[in-house]
Amino acid sequence: MKKYWLFFKANVDFYFVYRLSFILWRVRNILGFLIIYFLWSSIYSGKTVVFNYTQEQMITYVLAISFTNALIIASRTTDIASEIVSGDIINYLLRPVSFFSLVITKELADKIVNGIAAVIEIVLLVLIFQPHIFIQQNLSVYPFVFAALLIGAAITFFLSLSLSFIAFWTSEVWAPRFIYFVLISMFAGTFFPLDILPPLLYNFLLATPFPYLIYLPTKIYLTGISGDNIKLLGIGIIWAVVFYFVAKKIWQKGLMEFSFYGK
Amino acid sequence: MIKVNNLTKIYRTPIKTNNFLQDLFARKYEEKKALNNISFEIGEDEFVGFVGPNGAGKTTTMKILSGILYPTSGNIEVLGFTPFEKRKEFLKQIGFVMGQKNQLLWELPAIDSFQLAKEIYEVNDITYKKTLNNLIELLDAQKLVEQPLKTLSLGQRMRMELIASLLHQPKILFLDEPTIGLDIFAQTTVRNFIKEYQRMYHATIILTSHYMQDVQKLTKRVILIDTGKIIFDGQLGDLKEEYSDEKTITITLERPEEKLPDLDFKYDYQAPLLKINLKKEKLNTILPEILKKIDFSDLTIEDEPIEEIIKNIFMRKKDSPS
Amino acid sequence: MKKHLKIFFLLSKYSMKITFQYPAGSISFLIGKLLRFGTYFLFVFYLLANTKLLVGYSMTQTLIFFLTFNIIDTLSQLLFRQVYRFRPMVVSGELDTVLVKPHHPFVRILLGGIDFLDLLTVVFYIGLLFFLALQLQALSLINIFLYLLLMLNGLIIATAFHIMVLALGILTTEVDHTIMIYRDLNRLGVFPIDIYSEPIKSIFTFVIPIGIMVTFPAKSLFGILSLNLIFISFAISFGLFVFSMVMWNNALKKYQSWGG
Numbered sequence: 001m002k003k004y005w006l007f008f009k010a011n012v013d014f015y016f017v018y019r020l021s022f023i024l025w026r027v028r029n030i031l032g033f034l035i036i037y038f039l040w041s042s043i044y045s046g047k048t049v050v051f052n053y054t055q056e057q058m059i060t061y062v063l064a065i066s067f068t069n070a071l072i073i074a075s076r077t078t079d080i081a082s083e084i085v086s087g088d089i090i091n092y093l094l095r096p097v098s099f100f101s102l103v104i105t106k107e108l109a110d111k112i113v114n115g116i117a118a119v120i121e122i123v124l125l126v127l128i129f130q131p132h133i134f135i136q137q138n139l140s141v142y143p144f145v146f147a148a149l150l151i152g153a154a155i156t157f158f159l160s161l162s163l164s165f166i167a168f169w170t171s172e173v174w175a176p177r178f179i180y181f182v183l184i185s186m187f188a189g190t191f192f193p194l195d196i197l198p199p200l201l202y203n204f205l206l207a208t209p210f211p212y213l214i215y216l217p218t219k220i221y222l223t224g225i226s227g228d229n230i231k232l233l234g235i236g237i238i239w240a241v242v243f244y245f246v247a248k249k250i251w252q253k254g255l256m257e258f259s260f261y262g263k
Numbered sequence: 264m265i266k267v268n269n270l271t272k273i274y275r276t277p278i279k280t281n282n283f284l285q286d287l288f289a290r291k292y293e294e295k296k297a298l299n300n301i302s303f304e305i306g307e308d309e310f311v312g313f314v315g316p317n318g319a320g321k322t323t324t325m326k327i328l329s330g331i332l333y334p335t336s337g338n339i340e341v342l343g344f345t346p347f348e349k350r351k352e353f354l355k356q357i358g359f360v361m362g363q364k365n366q367l368l369w370e371l372p373a374i375d376s377f378q379l380a381k382e383i384y385e386v387n388d389i390t391y392k393k394t395l396n397n398l399i400e401l402l403d404a405q406k407l408v409e410q411p412l413k414t415l416s417l418g419q420r421m422r423m424e425l426i427a428s429l430l431h432q433p434k435i436l437f438l439d440e441p442t443i444g445l446d447i448f449a450q451t452t453v454r455n456f457i458k459e460y461q462r463m464y465h466a467t468i469i470l471t472s473h474y475m476q477d478v479q480k481l482t483k484r485v486i487l488i489d490t491g492k493i494i495f496d497g498q499l500g501d502l503k504e505e506y507s508d509e510k511t512i513t514i515t516l517e518r519p520e521e522k523l524p525d526l527d528f529k530y531d532y533q534a535p536l537l538k539i540n541l542k543k544e545k546l547n548t549i550l551p552e553i554l555k556k557i558d559f560s561d562l563t564i565e566d567e568p569i570e571e572i573i574k575n576i577f578m579r580k581k582d583s584p585s
Numbered sequence: 586m587k588k589h590l591k592i593f594f595l596l597s598k599y600s601m602k603i604t605f606q607y608p609a610g611s612i613s614f615l616i617g618k619l620l621r622f623g624t625y626f627l628f629v630f631y632l633l634a635n636t637k638l639l640v641g642y643s644m645t646q647t648l649i650f651f652l653t654f655n656i657i658d659t660l661s662q663l664l665f666r667q668v669y670r671f672r673p674m675v676v677s678g679e680l681d682t683v684l685v686k687p688h689h690p691f692v693r694i695l696l697g698g699i700d701f702l703d704l705l706t707v708v709f710y711i712g713l714l715f716f717l718a719l720q721l722q723a724l725s726l727i728n729i730f731l732y733l734l735l736m737l738n739g740l741i742i743a744t745a746f747h748i749m750v751l752a753l754g755i756l757t758t759e760v761d762h763t764i765m766i767y768r769d770l771n772r773l774g775v776f777p778i779d780i781y782s783e784p785i786k787s788i789f790t791f792v793i794p795i796g797i798m799v800t801f802p803a804k805s806l807f808g809i810l811s812l813n814l815i816f817i818s819f820a821i822s823f824g825l826f827v828f829s830m831v832m833w834n835n836a837l838k839k840y841q842s843w844g845g
Contacts, residue, residue, distance in 0.1 A: 020759045028769045034785070035773055042640045042780040043632070050636060175613035182617045186624040197631070274841055277758075326842055331684045333838040347838075354687035366682030370603045379599075382591045383686050 003097060004105050011109035026117050029066060033125065036062050036191060041131075051196035057222055060134040061193050063122050064218040070118035072152040072213050073184060076110045077103065077160040078177065084167035084258075107157060134222060141224050144233070148217035151236040155209050158243035165247070168254030189215030209243070212236035264435065264467055265305040265328060270337030272298040272323055272491075297323045299491035300337070305469065310461060312482035313471040316577060319488045321471040325437045328469070329359050342434065355384055358433035358466075360424055362440035367412050373423040374408045377430060384431035391430065397463075398426045401456055418449030425456065429464075438470045442477055454480055475570045489577055499569070507572045510546060512539040514553065515561040524556045589692050596692070597699040600666075604701050615702050622655065622706070625775075640779045645720045646807060650777045652714040654799040657736065658771060659707045661743035667698035668747050671754045672761050680755075681842055694751060695744075718806065728808050731815065735802035741822045742798040746771075748829040752836035774799035794821050 015022045040062055044055040053061070080103070083089040092099045126133065136142070163180055167173045184190065187210035194215045195202055205211050216236060220229050275292040298320045305311055313321040326332040327339060330346035330353070339346055344353035367376040381391045399405055402422045407415060412423065421441065428436070438457065442450045454477055461468055461481075472478055478485060478499075485502060487495035495502060519535035528549055531538040537557070541549055546564075553562075604611050629651055633644035642650070671694055674680045683693050718724060746767050753763045760766075773781070773789055778796035781789065790796030797818045804810040 018759065021761065024760060024762075024766055028766060031769045031773060034781070035775065038780045038782070038785075039639075039776055041782075043636050045640075047636070172607055172610040175610040175617070179613055179617040179620070182621045186621065191628065326681065329685050331681050331842060332840065349684070351687040354685060357685065359682065359685045361678070361681060364678045364682055366679065368599060370606060371599055375599055375602075379592065379595055382588065382595055383688055385588060 004101055007102060008105045008109050011106050012113055015113050022113075022117075026114075026121065029069065029118070030121060030125070032069075033062070033066050033121075036065065037125075037129070040192075051193075053193065053196065056132045056134050058193075059131045061218055061222060063125065063131075063133060064221060065190055065214060066122055066125075067115070067118045068149070068152070068214045068217055069190065070114040071111055071149060072156055072217075073188070073190070074110065074114055075156055075160045076106050077157060077164055080161065080164035081167040081173040081177070084164070084254075085171045085173070103161070104157075111153070136221055136224070138224055141220065144225055144229070145217055145221045148212075148220050148233060148236065151233065151240050152213045152217055154240040155212055155236065155243055158240065158247040159209065162243065162247045162250050165250040165254045168250075168257045183210060184213065187211065188213040189218070193219065195219070206232070206235070209239040212239055264307050264309075264342060265303075266338070266340040267304070267324075267328070268302050268338040269300050270298055270302070270324075270327065270339060271296065271300050271335050272320075272327060272332065273335045296491050298327075301488075301491070301493050303486060303493060303496055305467060307467060308465050309484060310468045310482045311470070312478035312485045313469065313488060314475075314478055314485050314573060315488035320491045321488055322439055324488070325359075325439055325469060325471065329357055329437055330354070355431060356434040357437065358428040358431070358435070359437045360428045360439065360441050362421070362443035365412075365420070365424070367420075367423055367427055369413050370411060372409050372411055373415075373427070376412070376423070376427055377408070380427050380430050386431050390432075394430055394432060395426070398429055401459055402426065402452070418445045418452070421445060421449065421453060422456075425453070429460065432464055433466060436466045436468045438468060438472075440472055441470070442472060442474055450474065450476070457481055475568075475573070479569055487573065487576065494576065503566060503569070503572060506576055507567045508543045509540060509567045510543055511565045511567065512541070512549075512553070513537070513561075513563045513565070514539075514557060514559045517558040517560045526556065527552065589688060592688055592692050593696055596697045600697075600699050601701050611702055615705065618702070618706050619709075622710070626651065640777060642777060642779075645717055646803070647777070649714065649717050649721075649806065650800060650803045651775060652710055652717065653736070653803045654775050656707060656710050656714065657739045657743060657799050657802075659703050659710060660740060661747065663700050663703035663707060665695055665744070665747045666700040666703075667694055667696065668750055669764055670698065671751055671764075675754050678842060680840075684837075691748075695747060721807070723808065724806075725808065728806050731810075732802050732806040735797075735805050735810075735815070735818060738818055738822045739798040739802055741826055742794055745822070745825040745829040748826075748833050752829070752832040755836040755840050771795060771799070777803070791817075791821065794818075794825065797821055 037059070040055075040058050043050055044058065048054060050058070080089070083092075092102060136145075159180070163176055164173070166176060187194075187205055187208060189211060194205055194211050197205070212232070212235065216229075216232050220233075223229065274295045274297050276295070278291045278293050280291060297318075301320075301324070313324065315321050323332065327334050328341055328346055330349045333347050342353060342356055344350050346353065367373055368379070377395060380386075386394070399408065402425065404419075404422050404426070407419050407423065408426075412420065415423065425441070441457070442453050445453065457468070457470075458481060460466070468481075470477065470482060483498055485495070485497070485499050486493055487502075495506075497505075514537040516535045516537060523532060523537075528539060528541065528545075531540075539549070539553075553559075626648070629647055630644065633639060633647055637644070639647050671680075674683070674694065680694070683690050686693070718729075747764075750763045750767055753760070757763075770789075770793060774795045778786055778790055778800040786796070790800075801810055801814070801818055805815065
């Protein structure tokens with residue numbers, strides 16, 4: 001257990017050593033926030049309700065995205081692809097540690113540091129722009145939000161891991177990764193709450209894994225516990241389990257395929 | 264062709280403090296003198312070896328001579344140009360091969376990179392074909408030029424690098440560690456090629472290498488550099504003359520089973536070989552003694568190997584307070 | 586000049602050759618790009634179909650802003666793709682081998698990797714733009730001319746930004762992804778810069794001239810950009826370009842050639 005703690009610490013330290021890189025990474029996230037925030041702010045000028053969302057709800061949604069982005073979308077599992085291509089992954093495989101425990105430890109370190117940074121940013125942004133935001137008063141909603149966040153993080157973790165494992169077969173790993181990012185940026189709800197879309201499209205998206213990454217946790221925070229939301233949580237769990245098995249299968253097959261053609 | 268006067272180069276590396284804001288806005292630098300006020304000249308058709316330990320300033324000197332780095336102070340004139348200005352007429356007359364760096368297009372066969380070099384250096388079709396064929400033949404590389412570069416071994420790639428840097432027949436050629444990382448066969452190929460090339464094209468060549476073999480077999484003049492200063496500049500033979508007064512006598516005993524007679528000098532005995540390290544001027548006294556007391560089947564007297572001489576120079580430097 | 590063109594065409598040919606070596610990857614990228622563009626486009630369409638106006642601009646106008654952004658963004662990616670590979674070149678020392686060549690280094694490190702996939706997408710965007718522009722009322726020749734002129738001006742600003750990214754790649758050892766920071770800054774212009782409140786709007790118009798680069802051309806097409814602002818745009822792009830060149834030359838002097 002101690003070695004994982006040390007590994008965790010080393011990963012947290014990493015952000016402090018390369019703090020300029022880290023700060024600029026956070027600045028990039030804030031720039032992304034500015035676009036969406038001002039887009040919606042200008043859409044609401046002179047209106048109170050757009051697509052069944054009040055301005056207060058929409059701005060809260062947009063702020064929450066900064067947080068869920070840091071916690072769910074950003075994943076260090078992306079690095080694994082280049083570690084496989086270069087052959088460096090052997091360093092993990094030959095040591096008396098569990099590869100998956102290391103990956104999860106690294107992921108945790110990343111999410112904690114970025115999550116804290118995102119909370120600080122949100123507080124600052126609220127102080128600067130002073131928007132009206134919606135605070136969920138019903139405390140019993142929070143465990144459900146937490147559960148949804150966990151499910152979202154699990155789906156991206158296993159999905160992103162599977163994409164990195166493609167590197168066992170080919171060094172052309174960037175194209176699938178690019179498509180993955182495109183799909184997330186469009187269909188996970190990073191720009192707008194998905195239920196403003198026409199019902200047909202919305203229902204179609206619910207059958208894909210993407211809405212459970214960002215849209216669902218934020219939606220539960222905004223609208224509380226309802227039969228619909230519980231049902232969506234259930235679908236999210238199914239997706240997480242599916243991708244868990246997909247990642248596991250690809251990993252096992254990939255190891256057999258592994259030829260160290262990198263070095 | 265090359266004139267360097269009082270050249271100094273200082274590298275600045277940022278020091279990280281614990282104060283983040285200071286790091287960002289009022290950064291502190293550590294200064295390191297890579298070259299300390301050096302001067303030398305190199306003439307036409309010369310073959311010069313830069314020798315010195317890691318970080319001595321050999322590569323830095325070459326990079327300043329070729330215009331890659333900006334000198335902190337001093338006058339540098341190469342072929343009548345100031346290198347850092349990177350005038351086209353200047354760059355067209357030099358070539359630079361770096362052992363650890365790749366100038367060729369990784370995804371494509373070397374022949375595509377050669378075509379590119381042809382356009383870059385504005386070599387006309389006839390000269391290009393002639394030079395290319397000649398170089399390919401010298402390096403025995405007919406098949407390699409058509410294969411994607413990434414499929415070649417390090418030694419094969421170095422041969423391609425050499426061709427690409429020589430297609431325009433540079434007047435001055437910089438070779439920075441051209442044999443680094445190569446196996447002994449590839450090293451020999453490269454070394455023989457360079458020798459042959461110099462003979463055919465009469466370029467001025469400046470070489471750095473960690474392998475003294477390269478320097479010894481290729482260059483006549485060596486410039487020893489240590490911690491940014493030139494500590495020797497002259498013929499390799501003079502270097503031996505000036506710095507080496509040690510000889511090694513190696514004797515193969517005729518009857519190693521017998522006990523050694525008492526000898527008046529220090530020796531190292533591992534049957535059947537007897538080794539004696541001695542000062543040059545002692546030869547006169549020790550040789551007769553050997554002839555008198557020892558029966559041998561073979562006897563050789565050797566100079567100290569060049570590696571040893573140079574190692575000793577650098578060691579001595581370090582010991583003496585400067 | 587003629588020599589540089591020859592080198593440029595040869596490098597572009599090689600770049601195309603490499604693209605064809607990875608057909609599956611290339612097609613996936615193309616599909617990804619079109620997918621991203623398509624969904625954004627439909628989102629803007631859907632949004633404006635419901636709200637009618639965005640800071641006073643109609644749906645057609647908002648889409649023209651969006652397309653203008655995409656065309657300038659894609660053109661600069663098409664031309665300057667090699668900038669994305671510059672940091673590894675510095676770190677590995679490959680830059681040394683570029684600097685000793687008798688050509689301007691930009692022909693290699695700025696323009697040396699033309700991206701042919703973007704050529705396909707940009708043609709598609711231009712076609713769409715043409716179609717949308719025809720829907721505008723009061724489309725005048727002089728406005729079209731100004732639009733093209735300001736597009737060119739925008740490309741000069743984009744060039745300057747890319748040169749600055751190159752210079753930063755030499756000057757700083759700590760930041761690897763300067764180009765991505767530029768991309769994120771640039772994205773602020775995906776909607777008309779007027780959506781931002783002051784002082785953000787002024788900062789991203791005049792200090793970091795994203796607005797001049799991607800919003801002003803469309804404004805001139807609608808005939809709502811004052812002559813003063815047009816002149817200021819040219820002055821700023823000229824200033825920025827000079828600044829980027831000074832920065833680049835300064836970076837070359839500070840270059841320490843680490844990879845060795």
